[in-house]
Amino acid sequence: MIGIKYAWTELGGDPALLAHGSTVVRHGALAARLPVRELARLCVGTCALAAAELGARRAGLPRVPGVHVDDGAVATAFVSERHLLVDGRAPVAFAPLSRLWRTADGWVRTHANYPHHRARLLGALGLGDDATVDEVAGLLAERSALAVEETVYEAGGLAVALRTAREWAAHPQAAALAARPLVERGRLDSAPVRALAPVDGGPLRPAAGLRVLDLTRVIAGPVATRTLALLGADVLRVDSPRLPELPDAHADTGFGKRSAVLDLATDRRAFEELLAAADVVVTGYRPGALDRFGLSPEALAERRPGVVVAQLSAWGAYGPWGHRRGFDSLVQVATGIAATEGSPERPGALPAQALDHGTGYLLAAGVLRALTEQSYEGGSRFVRLALARTAAWLAEITPGVPGNVPYEGPQPWLAGSDSGIGRLRYALPPVSFEGGPADWARPPGPWGADEARWA
Template structure:
């Protein structure tokens, strides 16, 4: 097991390798099939997260041993496409807008991301097109331009467009070189303050993060998956968004389980945020590096105002290299890093069977927070953890060996789907894949309407 992907992740989290014996796996053939070892990545990320949860739960409950962890490829594969499994009153969400797609250019391919209105406006503006431009208008224009020219023009206007690169081309890129120099999971000690002592756990289910207050400053899939997982494990998660940047309601319905959601304008209502921060145990940020610094939300600034805090930071390209300030999402990271060319070809790009960089990094981020809480219970101190989708992509393409075929098949997700009524309608949703003996099987609450909760701790 020492060379398995899960063992590599657990080592990166600073975990005791002896605990890996507590993990068992149900291997299912057909789960997350791809040319790259996506199933192995997904299994490792979820398994490490579940083991970190079981470890923390055992410590807080005073158990003699760490509960057994069971990783089922069926549950993992279903959860990794949770946004596709979601139904809201029987309606399937639209996961990509019409202009979020691959486009042929004069010399190759480019992929755009314009699911949010402000990203769509920037994309069309950069291309010199009107707001009512059609897919045909965009296709005709891009067919006459080079992929790299489109990439630079759109990014220069604050939009998202990435040229298709092969793995070899990406490996020679300055950003890829900067990413490769960093560990998959960056972990640092921030200060010498004693963290708040969490109360011992009693009763069931075993909720390792019970009583932990998490400020969720994330958007789209990876960060919200991390905080959705912490909410499953008992944390009081309060998502905070700017009122002028509404979230897509379907995305919120998928990743809002277990959480509360509020809006705050940090430019005009800092006092409320500071009150929340003063009592927080964890802050998770998912904006591009530097985007929140003007509000005093850099890791160093947060730790100075709230000693003993755990800060978890997530970005697309990493907080280093020439692309450190660029926006990004799973789909465009796949295109830049050679994944799209590998899953298809340079002549006809493809995609992973799931937004696996997002989901995988989300579970890794939750695992890192859980391990930081365990380390705090032993030694105290504030902690900082950081991950990037591009670094997870490098791990997928270069660092994971494909495992053995399964004895059972994954053909239908029904066993890992559930339904519930909520304030936003009846939801069919994917059950959480994080599973350990005595732990929770589902979230304590469904998502409510976005931004309607009071900005205070429960």
């Protein structure tokens, strides 16, 4: 497959397996100034190869199944939230206060899709809950972008000043990211070799029988666990009743999963029962936010030897911004992507929330590779990625050839299904390998409607 050697090596994969793949290169897919098409292809291809490798291991195959990556399928999946229809209704992507704003000296990007983030933003700006877009715009036009960034973050909200790539490179957080690998991974203990039950039949689902506790929100983490569900894992997403999910976001990333509500502070016994039987724990909250519940990789490995812990954050769990919340749209603005795709005077954006989707597929790949390594070497494992580190990788990727096949739209990679939340139109999964699944085994159901127990 084209160019996946770097990502595969970061995951500890055998270079000999890189020949087990083919690619359909399509011009016009995810068109941008930065090599977004290439990033997307690499992330999906790496995930598919990790799935094929684990599948061959569990099925006792004489060779790893061939992997197929089609830019059309990848481009469609990378904007899955835009293709989703629920009973013919298109989802709402961003709330009115989630946008770029002119400031006295530049631009600032805010994120206020969730009610609590909206309240913190308005509180930090000294505005009431009924403030209008025009009122916010007028106030921000009189302030500096960096001052808004600091004021809003100190209040627990989300706002970042627009930076050029050069300005971001001079930032201490960029330096902290540059010192880290794309995929942080390692062994936590000397737990015995994981004896994975054989899988057979069709389609080949490499993660069949594995239990994944999904503690993620929004796009990147849910994309990772949605992919593990595609590959056969029993994925149970658990949310706090105090932090309800946006219905459209849940519909897009809830395929193959079950969804339960559990208060970690009061339902501790039920949560510990889930942990005791989990094979994989995936977290996507702000670094350190779940540590008080004993959810650091070290604490989990001590209580559940042999577990795989996958962690996702926006800025990384280190550096001066290691404690900050973040989303793809904010990372694009802070790291210079928005200025590159447009200009410092008129910022642009990537054609997809590619940092979210790409990091999600890489996180799933990391989990799959950890499971494969455990089947040979044992040990509890951790995998850690950050959107801002993926952004740095995007800037380093060499653009590929345009390709002779056009991307003529998403239609071949869209499907429909009835579900408990209505009739759905959705993007098919782009992860494809010989004998593997072409679709999820179940559509999403209502958020929080399932019991907090394993199937």
